[in-house]
Amino acid sequence: MSVVLEQKTIYNYNNLFSEQADKLQKTIxxxxxxxxxxxxxLDSAGIxxxxxxxxxxxxxxxxxxxxxxxxxxxxxxxxxxxxxxxRIHSSSGTTGKPIVIPYTAKDVxxxxxxxxxxLAMAGLTKRDRVQVTPGYGLWTAGIGFQAGxxxxxxxxxxxxxxxxxxxxxxxxxxxxTVLIGTSSYGLLLAEExxxxxxxxxxxxxxxxxxxxxxxxxxxxxxxxxxxIETFDIYGLTEIYGPGIAIDCSNHDGLHYWSxxxxxxxxxxxxxxxxxxxxxGELVITTLTKEGMPLIRYRTHDITRLRLETCTCGSPFPxxxxxxxxxxxxxxxxxxxxxxxxxxxxxxxxxxxxSEYQIILTRSEGKDQILIKIEGQDGSDPAxxxxxxxxxxxxxxxxxxxxxxxxxxxxxxxxxxxxxxFDLREExx
Numbered sequence: 001m002s003v004v005l006e007q008k009t010i011y012n013y014n015n016l017f018s019e020q021a022d023k024l025q026k027t028i029x030x031x032x033x034x035x036x037x038x039x040x041x042l043d044s045a046g047i048x049x050x051x052x053x054x055x056x057x058x059x060x061x062x063x064x065x066x067x068x069x070x071x072x073x074x075x076x077x078x079x080x081x082x083x084x085x086x087r088i089h090s091s092s093g094t095t096g097k098p099i100v101i102p103y104t105a106k107d108v109x110x111x112x113x114x115x116x117x118x119l120a121m122a123g124l125t126k127r128d129r130v131q132v133t134p135g136y137g138l139w140t141a142g143i144g145f146q147a148g149x150x151x152x153x154x155x156x157x158x159x160x161x162x163x164x165x166x167x168x169x170x171x172x173x174x175x176x177t178v179l180i181g182t183s184s185y186g187l188l189l190a191e192e193x194x195x196x197x198x199x200x201x202x203x204x205x206x207x208x209x210x211x212x213x214x215x216x217x218x219x220x221x222x223x224x225x226x227x228i229e230t231f232d233i234y235g236l237t238e239i240y241g242p243g244i245a246i247d248c249s250n251h252d253g254l255h256y257w258s259x260x261x262x263x264x265x266x267x268x269x270x271x272x273x274x275x276x277x278x279x280g281e282l283v284i285t286t287l288t289k290e291g292m293p294l295i296r297y298r299t300h301d302i303t304r305l306r307l308e309t310c311t312c313g314s315p316f317p318x319x320x321x322x323x324x325x326x327x328x329x330x331x332x333x334x335x336x337x338x339x340x341x342x343x344x345x346x347x348x349x350x351x352x353x354s355e356y357q358i359i360l361t362r363s364e365g366k367d368q369i370l371i372k373i374e375g376q377d378g379s380d381p382a383x384x385x386x387x388x389x390x391x392x393x394x395x396x397x398x399x400x401x402x403x404x405x406x407x408x409x410x411x412x413x414x415x416x417x418x419x420x421f422d423l424r425e426e427x428x
Contacts, residue, residue: 009309011317013276017055020262023287028052031293035079037072038295058264059273063283064297066099069238074100077292085291090138091237099238101140102291107240108147110288114257115148115243121255121314122178122208122231122246126153129174129203133181134211135161140241141211145180148243154178161185164192175203179228183214187354188412190225204228210235210242212416213322215343218354219251232321236299239284245319253306253318260288263319264296265305268326276305281326282319300326302338330420332360332367335398339419342371345391351379352388355410355417362424370401377407 031038032049042049045062052061069077078085086105090098103111124130130149134141142160149156159170161181167189170176179186186209193199204226210233219230234254235242245256256263261284265274268281282299302325306318324338331337339358346352353374361368371392375384381404389402411417 010307011276011309013305013317016258016317020258020287021054024055024058024262024285025049025053027285027287027293028295031079031295035077035293037068037077038079038293041295055262055264056273058262058285058296061296063271064294066238066298069099070097073097075102077294078102079293080104080290088138089140089143089237089241092139098138101237104290107289107291110260111144111240111243112147112151114240114260115144116151117257118231118233118243118246119148119152119154119208121248122206123229123249124149124152124154124178124206128154128177128206129157130154130178130180131157131159131167131171131174131176133159133161133167133179133185134242140235140237144235144241144243145208164189168192168196168198171204172198172201177203178206178208179204180208182211182413182416183209183218183222183230183232184212184413184417186222186230187218190222191408191412194225199226202226206231208233208246213324213340213343215340215347215354217343217346217352221354234322236284238294238297239286239299240289244284247321248310248312248314250310250312253310253320255310255314255316255318258317260286262287263305263317265303266298268300268302274304277307279304279320279323302326302340328420330358330360330369330422332369333398335396337396337398341396342392342419345388345395346373348391348395349384349387351376351384352404353407356419357410358420360420360422360424367424368401369398370403372403372405372410374407374410375404379404 028049032042047060084104085102087103088100090100132142132145136142146156146158157174157176159167186207205228207228207230209230222230232247233242234245244261245254247254264283265280266283274280282301282303284297285295286293302323303319310318323340329336329338342356353376355374357372359370373388375381384404385402392400
């Protein structure tokens with residue numbers, strides 16, 4: 001009996017990069033002429049716009065970093081006259097000056113189009129009622145999702161963040177079919193719906209979650225509690241906002257909008273470009289952005305360009321779901337660890353739930369790592385701890401202390417969950 005192996009088609013990145021080259025050349029020429037920031041940047045590097053003809057040539061250009069965007073506060077990277085700016089958004093500024101992003105009318109339209117594509121890929125139609133729980137105001141999420149919902153022609157229910165009681169009331173009374181928010185808040189609401197026994201009173205069928213990295217275990221938990229299909233949406237405030245990539249119903253990577261954005265993968269240590277299929281840091285160049293175009297912006301997110309063409313039929317290429325961030329990387333006992341690796345271990349470990357915390361301390365000059373993991377109801381904590389310890393050793397290569405705590409005992413949040421607590425400086 002012969003076995004027929006599934007043949008996977010390799011995505012043609014040569015064609016993609018060739019198609020992007022024309023937009024790239026126009027973008028470099030435009031920013032050199034219109035952006036004092038980039039004109040100085042290219043001049044300092046001794047690069048003329050006409051030298052950048054291909055994606056490979058991008059390697060000649062310096063990167064753009066978040067610190068440069070902060071130094072340019074408030075509008076130092078604006079590349080069009082004030083009268084062409086119709087809106088601004090900004091980052092939270094929790095670690096310094098916020099990053100202010102100016103948008104032209106075309107930028108807003110482009111962002112709405114990308115967001116509508118994301119929602120359509122998640123199966124939304126004009127018949128859906130979409131509850132938008134992220135924040136509004138200067139933050140990009142709330143208004144970005146609402147614009148995509150409206151462009152798609154669905155009904156937007158802009159509840160904004162917080163007030164779980166009101167969220168559930170609106171969900172029931174208005175018959176919301178789609179929930180949008182952070183995955184942490186999605187889990188919190190799913191647990192509350194299950195606890196109250198009101199699943200049958202809701203019409204939810206899809207959840208679109210972003211703003212933080214989350215794993216398959218959390219996805220499975222939310223689906224198990226309230227029976228919805230979840231989609232992982234990706235974006236950055238600096239690059240429009242959420243909506244620049246999303247997974248399809250195959251849930252095997254994130255499709256990104258390559259007609260608007262050029263994705264590179266680099267070695268985070270050396271800055272060298274990596275080939276499709278190799279893991280590294282994602283670097284993004286905007287191809288059509290007007291208000292504040294960005295050239296080779298370092299995201300610090302770890303992923304890779306996927307080699308395979310997706311069987312969903314979408315012509316757009318994929319990246320892996322985000323493994324972690326270079327600035328979230330933990331180095332302990334000579335091993336580099338990303339939180340996404342812990343997610344993968346939990347997926348493999350029977351009896352482990354999705355929620356965890358990594359606690360780093362130092363005792364007698366030696367680093368110590370403790371991972372608190374929620375056990376599923378009815379699981380044996382000792383067996384869960386041993387399996388997680390064994391899987392972490394085999395998959396990541398380090399020995400860890402594991403503490404299995406009761407389900408629901410780790411904090412839930414309406415925003416992003418904090419998972420890493422590095423107390424080593426405090427233990428000196």
